[in-house]
Amino acid sequence: MGSVGAKDIPELLDANGKRIDGRDLNELRPLKIEAGVLQRATGSAFVEWGENKVMAAVYGPREVHPRHMQENTKAVVQCRYNMASFSVDERKRPGLDRRSQEISKVIGEALESVLFVEEYPRTSIGIYIEVLQANAGTRCAGLVAASVALADAGIPMSDLVPAVAVGKVAGKLALDLRKEEDNYGEADVPMALVPKSGRLVLLQMEGHMTRDELKTAIDMGVQGCHKIYEIQKEALRKRYSIAHDGGDAQ
Amino acid sequence: MGSVGAKDIPELLDANGKRIDGRDLNELRPLKIEAGVLQRATGSAFVEWGENKVMAAVYGPREVHPRHMQENTKAVVQCRYNMASFSVDERKRPGLDRRSQEISKVIGEALESVLFVEEYPRTSIGIYIEVLQANAGTRCAGLVAASVALADAGIPMSDLVPAVAVGKVAGKLALDLRKEEDNYGEADVPMALVPKSGRLVLLQMEGHMTRDELKTAIDMGVQGCHKIYEIQKEALRKRYSIAHDGGDAQ
Amino acid sequence: MGSVGAKDIPELLDANGKRIDGRDLNELRPLKIEAGVLQRATGSAFVEWGENKVMAAVYGPREVHPRHMQENTKAVVQCRYNMASFSVDERKRPGLDRRSQEISKVIGEALESVLFVEEYPRTSIGIYIEVLQANAGTRCAGLVAASVALADAGIPMSDLVPAVAVGKVAGKLALDLRKEEDNYGEADVPMALVPKSGRLVLLQMEGHMTRDELKTAIDMGVQGCHKIYEIQKEALRKRYSIAHDGGDAQ
Amino acid sequence: MSNEVSTEILATHVLDLAKSGKRLDGRALDEMRHLHITPGYVTSADGSALVELGDTKVLAGIKLEPGTPFPDTPNAGVLTTNAEIVPIASPEYEPGPPSIQSVELSRVVDRAIRAAEAIDLKGLCVTPGEKCWTCFVDLHILDDSGNLTDAALIAAMAALRNAKLPAERFELGETKPLDVRHFPIETTFVRIGDAIVVDPSSAEEGTCQGRLTIATDEEGNVVAMQKAKVGAFSPQDVAELVERAFVHGNKVRAALGQLG
């Protein structure tokens, strides 16, 4: 649903129902998660998901400046999603554009939904996401990374938060769109799940879908989130076992 | 006295001394004032004056952030005059340009002259003016609206503050210029009066006037202000009577 | 080492080894310093150095706003180097560009090296430099002026700080470059000295120099700094004697 | 501090009411506030509408100007949506660049207009790759008494339907109405405990546990959604709210349809 180019539209599904990169409709792109990748941060994680590369870090809970921004009954969650200027085809001017500001807001609200912010009054928790290389689905990749970084920081949460987008491509619903599918598809529905409660904390949509399509899309996304959830947990297990062996993550 | 266009200059006074909209030289445009039009504000007012539509709201007295901006012996008066991007012929970029900043300053200083700011140390009083549709005279319309909004907010004042501009059009002094008169006229003198003291709290001028013309212009403006003063008081009487009947202004 | 123009490169050294303005290689441009030139500042100085005109002022030690910027164990040194829009050939947009920000930082750090900042905890010392007319060497001129302004403000320092640049011009090392030499030269090394300790508190370089050239360049610069140091001291003596005579510097 | 106490008391009260199916202003859970639309409110704009949704007030103004198409859409005009929550609208205003709330608001409204293909952007192309119309939708928020999103899209759509392409002024042919083809409406819900209410007031928004906006068109499509604020919705919630959004959207479309 990005800007539609003037170029010819590529064929997004072949005769066998395979997608442009050979995947099935409900197949995720390869996903690797590593926790504890940065030295200065309280917690951090790196996500490589298809051709996306995303790094997230968490700082805090810590003091709030300026002081009138602090809240007496809860921690302030500050979230910033940012794209490196070279992460996309055409160089992006450094700094947060309006799209990045909106994504920062919805990711921050999604993650605050699983944090016990009332335990840390008068502090801030900074959640920072840097997209190093982008190929559709970066807000979900960022949320997945940030969720692992929060766990790595030892900040109590009710659950980890997996996220994935479902789209409509050549008339069919497809899980985890890549760039061409996003650009030339008919709809895109990114979502983030709290597996333990079965509820969605992020949900956006743009395009055209009937009620039934939307219902099915959300079901597909929830399934995908459960797979991602396992990879998130595995990354944290690996991080803890390295830490317990006396070594430290590279 | 705005930018002079390349177009033909319209005839501003006809053979009978009538102005472009049929008014006499010392005749005001129709003026309607309604107090208490906004729900969230401490006080508010809407002014429709000729083809000007202006809304003003007052918030406060309230806490000042950041704290080093507060003053220990008086309230800080913050005034912001802003034009909607669609309020003028050519779309205006959103945000305060230098003209709006200057007008914000002179209106704020004019109104602070009738407020008892020393009664509210360490607080701020916010005076906000939004021009929704503009046709010359918006600073006066904004001041008139803000003055009524301050009264509606219950903030003690020594007096209401009416305001109007007098200009020079085709060699004659004329009260309350409309757009064509402002653009193609020879001078413009906006002023704001404190009727009880007979003193001016706002006075600006641009153009060419002899001493005598200027003196006459100010006299005409003062007369005009007294008429506007009556309409301001009437708007507040109406507001109070509605409030006292147990209803609330629409 | 500024931007190389498309014009013909002027001859920077003549047959007798004289420079474009007739100077010898190790000769300074004429330098005049006056202390105490501004009324509102705690301390001030004006420097006319060749065709450079630079004014510096110091304010403080004074309270820091906003409060979280203050430091409990030392004064915060705030330094701002700014060029007037008309100080250069092509009009410069008002405001600090990246070059001015970098120069502000290195000058501030250089001067803080001779201040006893731990004597003034929770305060700020503001050092402000305005370049009114520029002809190469303005950062050194600014530092020389700021150093005298600090002394004029009565702020204790371990020493005054003279500064000068040494460059490479037509293959030869030359003291105190003027504009053409800077634009068409091969290297530029600005430096600032603490004469009592013999150490450099500012040192930058751009261009091409061998180790030996660099060593010689620094020696030439140190020599130059000692001459400037005398002029700085003379300016302060003059300032004090005027002050003691009961008069005040014009 | 007293401010935080009163916020908390209000939140508890709103929550208690919701448990028994009630709301602070007496509305039913599925009841929208009174809607009043004044098309053509501002004559300096090429199209405009003032929308009053209860105490919430949004003024939309349209300006149409010649411009240049984006390189990747050489055959289309440009749509630019901008929302400003101006300081008269609520005590939360802070000076500086547009707040993140303003940014989200303008993007959510823009997305609904764009995804529903509400206006014919191709028809706004004058010379491919060279000249087109730029359509500015400016949303001036006058009173933020809750549910700005729904009010803002209604104002935008009413202003677009009211707009004239000022071709004569720019010597680009005959002035004519803007071509508005589809009719998206947004419906916003907030969760208050176990209840989910439509068209939230500012008190309800301030104390809710999640907000969901669903944009539908007149042909039975969902065209945009936005979950916001701290809180969560189950897939079942979403399915149910989509149904409610169609009912609500059709009601508003009917009301708005009578205007133009």
Next chain:
Amino acid sequence: MSNEVSTEILATHVLDLAKSGKRLDGRALDEMRHLHITPGYVTSADGSALVELGDTKVLAGIKLEPGTPFPDTPNAGVLTTNAEIVPIASPEYEPGPPSIQSVELSRVVDRAIRAAEAIDLKGLCVTPGEKCWTCFVDLHILDDSGNLTDAALIAAMAALRNAKLPAERFELGETKPLDVRHFPIETTFVRIGDAIVVDPSSAEEGTCQGRLTIATDEEGNVVAMQKAKVGAFSPQDVAELVERAFVHGNKVRAALGQLG
């Protein structure tokens, strides 16, 4: 706090002095501080002047560059006035965009130059609608010891009268002096209790009850006025101050006239 106390003590003292017709620096109520003008102070500018009015110091620099006329004035050059109260000038400086004081100052000076038609903007047109000269008047405030407005307009006018149109540098004909046709001067008054004094010092500006600036030209016209600061003037005050402004303006014009 101590700062506020000393401010109040000073205010009371200034007021007490005014009651007996006296001022802090010993001047008469109608007496201007010593004025010293150095035209051509900065050779990197196309025109410049340093003005010292008592301790107040303003440096004006003119730059003339080829540019494009505004669409609504295709036959005229462009005048741009900018004032910067730089941090050396006073302890009130704050980092960030130009302060509202700087903005007002530049606009009041600009208005006087423009309303008096001091420079021949039509003469700065090169090719109608396409090319013109842009005249930048940059005011660098070096010491704010009161009454910046009057000092800034004097500096601007002296710099304009000192300026050369650098036509040769841009291959646009022969370099020649800028055509300065009229000679506006601003006179600023502040009210101190019942007294109204001219050319206020910074202490007087800090404690005054209203400031009024009146710009006159050499032909007997008032061309601009600006009332600023909290306080008020009666119509009788204004009439009287206009008379005083002409006396003062003519005195300054005479002084400045001798320079060029």
Next chain:
Amino acid sequence: MSNEVSTEILATHVLDLAKSGKRLDGRALDEMRHLHITPGYVTSADGSALVELGDTKVLAGIKLEPGTPFPDTPNAGVLTTNAEIVPIASPEYEPGPPSIQSVELSRVVDRAIRAAEAIDLKGLCVTPGEKCWTCFVDLHILDDSGNLTDAALIAAMAALRNAKLPAERFELGETKPLDVRHFPIETTFVRIGDAIVVDPSSAEEGTCQGRLTIATDEEGNVVAMQKAKVGAFSPQDVAELVERAFVHGNKVRAALGQLG
């Protein structure tokens, strides 16, 4: 307050260690941390490299786009270096425009590339005065564990050596590697009491008494220097550090040379 106490304790400890020729992380005074370079790390860039210097991580990305030459260098392409210390990198991040640290970092790296004539800017001219390539060097600082300057220039040089001029994409001929001619390396030292150590960690930078960066090229020239932070160096110090910078620079050049 506790923060300031712990900072002071750390500073004293670092200083005590230095007196006996030791460092916090066990390195010798002249020992660099482990250096790891991953060229081509980001495929969306025209050239890229991830540099890990101990825990410090810098990602450099190159983008090459058609642009316009500067008027004073009509025969050359444009080089633009930008560094962003993003908030994941250290707790010192503050929202707003680039910090002064970011500005200094980008300028020091840019100066070394430019003074060493590392890339052939004339070769990036397409049509003199009209069209050229703009080379953006963007430095994304991921972890600031000390000595960003050296790591950033290594990343920039590795990314430039990895870059391809995407001429085909812009229909400007054949895509080919960027022409990298010289090989500047920066070596940064900090003074800790009487000791001067190379490749400082963030703890050492936080407690040092002066920092000096020296850029050398492969032909035996010093091409750039930058003294930063509060503190001082004697001319003898500088002469000695220049020697050490050549030793260190040649070591890094050798390591980097093996990559490409």
